[in-house]
Amino acid sequence: GAGVSQSPRYKVAKRGQDVALRCDPISGHVSLFWYQQALGQGPEFLTYFQNEAQLDKSGLPSDRFFAERPEGSVSTLKIQRTQQEDSAVYLCASSLVNRYNEQFFGPGTRLTVL
Amino acid sequence: GQQLNQSPQSMFIQEGEDVSMNCTSSSIFNTWLWYKQEPGEGPVLLIALYKAGELTSNGRLTAQFGITRKDSFLNISASIPSDVGIYFCAGIAGGTSYGKLTFGQGTILTVHP
Numbered sequence: 001g002a003g004v005s006q007s008p009r010y011k012v013a014k015r016g017q018d019v020a021l022r023c024d025p026i027s028g029h030v031s032l033f034w035y036q037q038a039l040g041q042g043p044e045f046l047t048y049f050q051n052e053a054q055l056d057k058s059g060l061p062s063d064r065f066f067a068e069r070p071e072g073s074v075s076t077l078k079i080q081r082t083q084q085e086d087s088a089v090y091l092c093a094s095s096l097v098n099r100y101n102e103q104f105f106g107p108g109t110r111l112t113v114l
Numbered sequence: 115g116q117q118l119n120q121s122p123q124s125m126f127i128q129e130g131e132d133v134s135m136n137c138t139s140s141s142i143f144n145t146w147l148w149y150k151q152e153p154g155e156g157p158v159l160l161i162a163l164y165k166a167g168e169l170t171s172n173g174r175l176t177a178q179f180g181i182t183r184k185d186s187f188l189n190i191s192a193s194i195p196s197d198v199g200i201y202f203c204a205g206i207a208g209g210t211s212y213g214k215l216t217f218g219q220g221t222i223l224t225v226h227p
Contacts, residue, residue, distance in 0.1 A: 004156070031212060042117055042202050042217030043157065056214065091156050100213025101145055101164075101206065105156025 002026060004106035006092050012112045013082045021077045021109045025094030032075050033103060034067055035091040043091050049075060050097060082113045120203050120218030128226050133190040135201060135221045143205030146179050146186040147215070151200045160201075161188070193225050 005024045013019050025032050030051055035043035036059075045059040051072035060067070064082075069075040079086055089110050093103040120137045127133060137146070145164055149157035161172050163179035163186060170177055176189045186203055203218040 033213070033215075035215075040219075042120075042204075042219050043215070044117070044217070045214050048212055048214060050212065055212065093156070095213060097212075101147065101162050102159060103213060103215065105158070107155050 004092055004094055004104050006090075006106040006109050008109060009107065010110050010112075012114065014114055015082060015084060017082055018078065018080045019082055019111060021079075021090050021111070023075045023077070023092030023094075023106060025073065025075070025092070026104055028096070029094035029104075030072075030097040031095045031100055031103075032069060033093040033095075034075070034077050035093065036061075037089040037091055037108070039088070046077070046090075079111075082111075084113050087111055087113045118203055118205060118216060118218035120221055122221060123219065124222040124224070126224045126226065127193055129194060131193055133193055133197075133223060134187065135203075136185060136187045137203030137205075137218045138185045139205060139216075140184070142183040142208060143216075144183070144208045145206040146177070147204040147206075148175075148177050148186070148188045149202045149204060149217075151202060151220075152198075157202055190223075193223075195225050195227055198223060198225050 007022045032049040034046040037043040047067045048056040049069045064080045066078045089108040091108045093105045095103045118137045148160045151157045161177040168179040174191045178187045200220045204215045
């Protein structure tokens with residue numbers, strides 16, 4: 001399909017494990033965003049990439065969270081030493097750089113930390 | 115983190131009724147957006163508003179950008195069962211050039227046939 005895809009769709013981790021969440025943006029979309037959506041809440045901004053450059057990581061909740069986009073396309077959000085409070089849906093969105101109001105969201109990865 | 119204040123939290127209505135929901139903030143936003151999210155999916159953009167006082171429609175949906183730039187409203191007319199979902203407002207604050215979104219807590223809409 002032509003939309004944003006994310007994998008895995010569901011991830012169960014034991015507390016303390018490391019996880020990696022993948023985002024494939026829409027081809028040609030320079031801008032890529034990660035958001036965290038806790039149960040019953042709206043999404044909250046985590047980080048922003050323009051091509052391979054991470055221009056804003058102010059929303060990452062701790063230094064256990066790390067995101068990369070080495071070739072300016074696929075992005076990976078990594079969470080080290082997962083904690084129960086990390087349980088949430090992680091959403092990826094992409095847009096054209098001059099159409100940032102029109103962010104297209106992927107279906108998200110639901111992370112459950114036991 | 116900061117979120118917009120969205121109300122009501124949930125609505126239970128009969129098919130054919132009109133729906134209104136709103137979103138307020140203590141700070142100014144330069145862009146207001148309304149999204150709909152269905153179970154297991156990411157949010158989908160419904161309407162975008164770019165100027166204070168702007169009124170924009172998309173089919174049965176109408177949204178307004180408040181004059182103070184601190185609020186926005188979404189109306190859905192003649193609701194149908196497929197309108198069921200969670201509606202989120204979102205704003206982009208001034209001074210950001212790349213679309214960092216701040217979301218409301220969402221309004222859960224249930225439509226009874």
